[in-house]
Amino acid sequence: MNLFKDIEHLIRLAVVIVVLLLVFVVLRVAVVPHSFGEYGHYRGDAIQEVAARPISFAGHAVCEDCHTDVVDQKKLGKHVVVSCEACHGAQARHVEDPGSVKPAKLDTAILCARCHEANSAKPKGFPQVATADHSAGLACDTCHQPHRPKIETAAKNEAGGRK
């Protein structure tokens, strides 16, 4: 009995700790979303919420259904592996209403440089140019056909282009 009296303060401390733990548990139940951890370390409901958002990208297969001429051009060059919307942007709305929603005209002087601007971190075999020296601000599609960008040797000699 005497021992109980001498450890009374520790028992009170233990009660305080238990109360704090209970507050933690209650707070956790109240604050953590119910679907948290359903599939992984995130809110399970987030999947449905993301799925419910409007689709922006149509996918290159849909583009190719109509633009067969472009597909034929792309097949002849290295850009065959580049998806249409990588350059033209999300086009789901254009697919839904091709008549009134038209893809924006692209400025190739800026667009092409995104991938092809010279940078020592890029692999050596990847085509790259210092645009300021190469074209001096001129739009790339002045000389290159974006869907099949390689200039044939005869045409290149004629244009005097340099890499």
Add this chain to the structure above:
Amino acid sequence: MQIPVEGFMYPNEVELQWSVLIVLYPFITGLVAGAFILASLERVFRVQAVKPTYRLALLTALSFLLVAPLPLQLHLGHPERSLEMYLTPHRSSAMAMFGFVYLWYLMAVLLLEIWLDYRHDIVARSQSEKGWKRLVYRLLTFGSSNVSERALRIDERLGYFITLVGIPSAFLLHGYVGFIFGSVKANPWWSSPLMPIVFVFSAMVSGIAAVMLLYMLSTRLRGQQIDIRCVDKIAQYLLYTFVIDFSLEMLDLIQRIYEADESFRSLDFMVHTRLWKSQVIIQILLGTVTPIALLGLTQVVKLTETARKRIYGLAGCLTVIGIFAMRWNVVIGGQLFSKSFLGYTTYKMAFATREGLLIAIGLMILPFGILWVLVKLLPPWPDSGSLPASGAPAHGTS
């Protein structure tokens, strides 16, 4: 603002993501761990000479621990999300483990040890104080005013056990901070298994130096005599720990020089240019070699008390500056070079922004403000440590 870049940097490397606040975080947690380890010297290893600093070391550790997460909060923004760290624990994230390491150290070690050590004083003050102070002390007693000899003996034993658990916990707290950097395998400046160990020893160095300085300063401010036996002993421990810390850092350096992997030339160039002042001059020469030499001098030459005190003061200040420079060189230095090893960027510290100099200074002053309040509430001085409580024997500081 144009950031000066030399050579080639990847686009995401030009601007530093971890600012001066992330320098403060390991610096502050280091002071916590170091101060606690100094306190444990008296409690566990029975080093009676350092007894006058025991309670001050505990309160210093608590003041700095309360501020330790603030630099992270300010850096991340969204303080309202900080609770999520505790509510949705995630064992696979090293960063998310901080919540557990921090809470364990704060709640299970530091607060418990301080409460048990001060309980006798708290009970006495709950009976002698008036007004709101009385209420605060009464709340801190949890409604039990039993300070019988047996109850205090139980507290003492429990406190000893908590300190025993506390020593590895202090190592864990700061070792964890070192681990955060040491485990970033993409960064050769950080990636080293020695990093947690170096962090622990540098933490001990900075914490011991900080408590020594605080003890000397507070004793002078109170118009009391500095216990020279106490500071002699602390300085001796500071020297020993510093020698181990410096040896470990040199071992790491020698290994890097001998190994000379693909990152070496780039890092070597960085140390000789951008980090020359902060690493070689401030950290190594001023902040490590000079205090070790000064402290070593007091061990081999017989000096007067006044000379020794001055040397300890100077060595302590240089040590704290040196450890801060070490944190700076780790955090900022690790972001100055490109992972391509072909270029270097520059860190420009803002002034009055969320992660600027002004906030950093404020965060460094804040623990001293908290310490002042704690010292007023729970005086750590040996001469005011024990108030007589009814039916209780006089109780020392241990």
